[in-house]
Structure formats: C-alpha cells, structure tokens
Amino acid sequence: MGIALVKNNAFSTLLSSIASGATSLTVASGEGARFPTISSGNFFYATLINSSNQYEVVKVTARATDVFTILRGQDGTAASAYTAGDRIELRPTAALFDDKLSLGGGTLTGALAVPSGAITTQVPQVQEVVKKTGDTMSGTLIVPELRGPSNVINVPTGHKITTTGLGSVTGATVGSIVAPGMIIQTQTLFVDAVTTYSAAGAGGEAEISSFASSFTPKFSTSKVLIGWGLSGETSDGNTFHIKRNGTKIGINSTSSDYWSGWMPDFYDANAASTPQHRYMAYVDSPATTSAISYTFWFRTSGTAARTFYQNRAVNNTNAGAADYELVTSYLIIQEITQ
Secondary structure (H helix, E strand, C coil), rough: CCCEECCCCCEECCCCCCCCCCCCCEEEECCCCCCCCCCCEEEEEEEEECCCEEEEEEEEEEECCCCEEEEEEECCCCCCCCCCCCCCECCCCCHHHHCCCCCCCCCCCCCCCCCCHHHHHCCCCCHHCCCCCCCCCCCEEEECCCCCCHHHCCCCCCCCCCCCCCCCCCCCCCCCCCCCEEEEEEEEEEEEEEEEECCCCCCCCEECHHHHHCCCCCCCCCEEEEEEEEEEEEECCCCEEEECCCECCCCCCCCCCCCCCCCCCCCCCCCCCEEEEEEEEECCCCCCCCCCCEEEEEEEEECEEEEECCCCCCCCCCCCCCEEECCEEEEEEEECCC
C-alpha cells in the first residue's frame, strides 16, 4: 500500500490553472523540492486552497521536479477547479494519520516511543496521535519492536494481555506471547482403572496402554517434559521405557541387552501387598510440530515372565480388599519454549 510521506513546512502555489478532472498539477518553478521525494509506490497528501478558502485534499503519487501526479477528491473532499496562484500545502489530514497509525492493518516500521514530557512539550503530541484520551484505535497496529521506559513495559492493574487460540478452540488461529522457558501448553491424564500388564521373560515388554497419548508441539524448537505418576506393584527385576512414535528414547545406550532400559522399577521385600507410587520424568527434543505418539512400556530385565499391577497390589483384587490399597496414576505433558 506504500508509505504516506511527510515533510515540514512544504508549500507552494500553482503555476497554472487546473480543471476539476485534472490528474496532474505544476507548482511554482523550483518549489517542488519543498515536497517529499516519492519512490517505491509511496505517496503524500497535499491540500489545495483557493482565495475563497475552498480546499481539496489530493494524493500525490509521483513528483517529477515541479510536476505532481495526483488523485483527486481524497479524504472526504470534492474535486474542484483551481487557478494559477492558488496555494498547495502539506497539511495534517485525517487520511495521513490513518495511514501512519496503521488503522487498517498496515505495518509501522521502527520503534514506537513516547518521549518524556511528550504530552506537554512535543508537537505533534505523540500520545494524542496514537491514543487520545477516551478514543480507541481500531484495526491492527503492527510494530517490529516494542519498548518501554527503563526496558520495562507495564500493564496497568485491571488490564491483561490475551492471545487467540493456543489449541483451546478447534480451527482457531494460534497467537501467543512466547519467551524462553515458558510453558505454553499442558496436557494431563488421570488414570484410576485397575489393570494388569504381562511381559514375557528375557526382554518381553508390555505397553501400559492407559498412558497412551498424542501430543502436538507448537514450535519445533521446544522441549517436551513428560511426567508419569505410576502407582502399582510388581516383583523385582524390571525396567520401564518410553517410545516416541514407536521408537525407544532415553534408554541406556551402552548395552542392547534386554536389561538396558530407561528407569528401573522399585525393589522391596514385600512384592505382594504394598503398592508403590513412582514419579518418572523425561525431557524430549522432538524437533517437530506434527503430532507425536508417546507410549510407556513395562519390560522384564530377567529371564522370567512378570506382571505389573497398575493401581493395586499383587495380592489384591480389582474390587479392592481390606489392607490392600487401590490407588491412582496420572500423566502430564508440557511444552517448554527455548
């Protein structure tokens, strides 16, 4: 759409008369240089004034020395005839401020700054141009950089910054305010089902399917923190491991044998009536914005087949019994920006 150009104290007179339908005008010899130099599709607004103070705003789209190419009747004014000697000036116009403030979704380049004392000492007053008391700027103001005094931007009490989308509404455009280390989405799963998972000996494995999850990062540079709160009981000699899209991650890579896993199970003398709670966490770097399947697996590290009893003791029943606890498990996945 081009940039609306400005220049201080630009004025001249018409060298010759123009009709109401004219698309160019010529100013007094040598005085075109008082006005902005136009390039790359830019423009400026000028105001024509006759001896009766009738005026018209024109949009100047090209200037060749003293000859201006113009679009007539801009900013709510009507095209009229003007005579030699009538004035042409670079005045503040509503159209100029609309274009400069990007009220229709344009882009404001450079830093937008309000100098100290701008309300009383700056002309034009920056705060009145950007936001006069009681008025509301409509449309989108786009700036490449936003700064505050002493490198701090304050949000007044009672106000907040909100974003659109972030996965809360299907099909919504995602927008966010992101800084390194921020958690930008969290997914949780509560599991109270009582389930058993059996794995064959010498490396047999069983997926703890109650923890199956699909997670879609918003940024390819993010870290993904996965935490399992797993309750239940099994005999000794087992490991747990994680798979991302079916591939093991986080395992001990010094050995490919079946006892090499991600995390060992607890061991205690009572492997029949005392369920335990295990919190296990892993930080992944998936480097994708596509959906990821995270699965959690129970695996024997010995030669005998073993069973994991989720949310119950080994000697319990799924319905529960006195002195045999029934408990719960959970899953939490968080995306952390870098």
